[in-house]
Amino acid sequence: MPAQKSDRDLVEAARAGDSEAFGAFVRRHQRRVFRLSLHLLQNTAEAEDVAQEAFVRAYGALDRFDGRSEPFTWLYRITVNLSLNAIRSRKTRRAGTTTDDPRIEAALVERRPGFSDPARQVTDRELALALCDGVDALSETLRTTLVLVAVDGLSHAEVSQVLGCPEGTVAWRVHEARRKLREFLSNRGHGSDGETDR
């Protein structure tokens, strides 16, 4: 059963011409790839395009997958590159986060404790808005690293494989991104209960 096979098995099979194996690989990772591109692009349609393109490009580069990294980190690298290309090719820059930002809805739709309280919903919406603005205000490098670590839950080692930089650099970027984000949130009035540096 393809779902039980490891990513490496699926990729090896796909390289050998088994397109069904690659289909299983796509179904396994398409949600995460879509979410990653959405957080980088902040646009559902663009994220959808990039997510599909990432798999197509990965398939076109299967012969160059050397197996030194996990297949999904290799796929993530392609996704990040495609997302950054899409951002750089935009004719206009986004002015700021709007209330119909797909990330906001996604965050608020998920059932979390306290979401039934309308007052809490308003507060959370404002916080999510500020958080999106803060993340978007980060540099391309810091934002991408933060999204991979904090949002996508990758380890520093995995992110270092995705981005091709040392783990220490990843740790520094995350630290720096969090610091800037904390400052940003503090200026927006969301600075309480954050732990401070000592």
Add this chain to the structure above:
Amino acid sequence: MTSNHREPRLPKRAEELLEGWPAPPRSALEWEESASNIMARIRDTSPGSTPDELLADPLPEEPEEKGREAPRAMESVPPAGELSLAEIARAALAGPEAARREVARDGLIAAELGRKNPQREAPPAPPAVRDAAGLQGRIVRVPEPAPKPQDERREKPELVAVPAEPAPAPVSEAAARSEFPAPPSREREPRRLGLAAFGGAVLAVAAIAALYVSFTQQEAPEARLTASAETPAPEQAVAPSQVNAAPSAAATAVASAAPSPPAKQLALDDLALASKSRVSSGNAPKEKSLSFHVKKESASSVGKLVLEEQKDNASEKTSAPIEQMQAQLPSPPPEAIAERPSTGAVSAALGPVLMSARSCVAGQDSGPRATVTFDGKTGRVKSVTLDASMAGSPAEGCIRSALMAARLPPFAEPTFSASVTVRPL
């Protein structure tokens, strides 16, 4: 890493929101349609059609990242033609008696000149050092990173060696650094001039002490130099280049003026090293097997540099006066244990085991949320709590046992809990 370094935490709600931020919900049908579209496109895709650019490292370096790479230079071998720490020490120990005294004296003079001379450039190595080493090299410091705003530098996790307590007087500060001071700003110039006389007096006292120790010492004792310093405030962080500088006898002597216990420890140890450079060399072999290691123990919140000399000589005697002086000093504080583990430490602890846990739910649509509670004393996992949705499932035990393998450094609080989402592989 700076000690007591903490990962900046966002407000709790913001952390919850950021962690595991989901994508907009889509139905299984929509996902399947998307997968079908991809597969349809793949049928028209030929192998090798993807440009190499898409497989390259995606992101440029941050401007500040260049500076943070500097600490690694400490562990690197100096380029050919430059005197390494071991070479300088070897020169100090292997040369004749006169040369050793010359080394110590030149070191003291160089330190004093360094104090008076506000130039950033390091002065050339004392001639005696070069001559004793038999090398015509030069001491080269790692270039310091470009000046940055104070707050940016403070946040940067860098390897530093600073005194345990905020040094009140500039002399003490410089002494703890064991390095020629950085050029003062314009507003600090008058104070600097005023302290020059005091610094000279301190140097003289230190020189006398060093000479006294050297004459009372008969044979080279164990040469183990340990500089242990806790970093109280990042503002006082010493640049990596300063840590990397050659440990001249002068810097050693200057260190004796430091008020804090670790700084005193450093001063005494340095004095011991300086005195060893002057011991009789009549029965000392010309070629000793010496090696210096610069160890970075950064896992804990205390930055610790250990310069260790290993000698083949079995008959090593310790210097009694130095030990007496060391015994009279208060012992340096034990390694500080962080109040609670940093986010980085938690990530490092959970990262490896999370992969195992994720394999437990491989192929599933979603994974559970787990709360891992660590015991402060041991750093081991005390308990793992999973979502109710996982109760009784085969994956529950698998995830639990995988996460139980996580380990943190001990911390002060009794327990610490971290929540992770175990996403399927």
